[in-house]
Amino acid sequence: MRWAALMLALVPMMASAQDEAAVGTGAVLRGLEKVSGDLVEMNLRPGEEASIGPLTVTLRECRYPLGDPAADAFAFVTIRDESEAQPIFSGWMIASSPALNALDHPRFDVWALRCSTE
Template identity: 45%
Template sequence: MTASARAARLGAVLLLAAGPVAAQEAGREAEPAPVVSETGAVERAARPRPRPSEAPRSAALTAPGAPVAPDAPRAPPPSAGVQVRALDKFSGLTTQFGAQLGDPTRYERLTITVRICERRPGGDVAFIVIADDKTPDAPVFSGWMFADSPALSALDHPRYDVWLASCSTRAAEAP
């Protein structure tokens, strides 16, 4: 090996060895020390993965006065009630009525209970449970209904169609 090759290899080793010192001075975690193989090649040792409990926290969480990331989008406000439309297929009459969250509401022989209703940018969505007096043991419908797409998740009943019209964010809007 020539003198210039040895100097180049030594310079590379010194440069790599200075990495941990510079990292410690900067407050970062030090890189593993380089390894020189018998052939003269400089290799970096594999860096061990930190355990989840040892994972470094971001500077924004730990440094006082650090800039704070903008808040994540907030959940839509819960509604106080809903507007529901129902169709009696025998008579052909369509009725729109209001229902309060959590309170069972009667329509003909159906009992409609709205558990959750939210106003979202894509349209209102509600979790509705509908029971029929003829089958009191099990609900005839239990699931999400979408105001913008009533056929997406619809009540399958021989006599009635029920769908979500809209959510109300104030108690005064839902009778």
């Protein structure tokens, strides 16, 4: 019961937070191959894909705080492994908290850096 009351109290705050976000024209993501230490920087627009090893990273959307494009980025990303039928990750990655909603892969890491605005 407390959980339901808490969620009802948070809904108006979440709605106002969404109103205060702007949508970027793309996102900058970074990938790490853990064995070799190779880094891959991916500049993606919504709907575009990039590869890191057997993984395909697709950007759906990137949001940032209104009026401050250099601030925190929230990127909605889908990641597929060529050996899996279903995506291995689909959700929002938060630049300031990469571990909050992270890709769980033994060999690769992918995280959001910032939104593009041009």
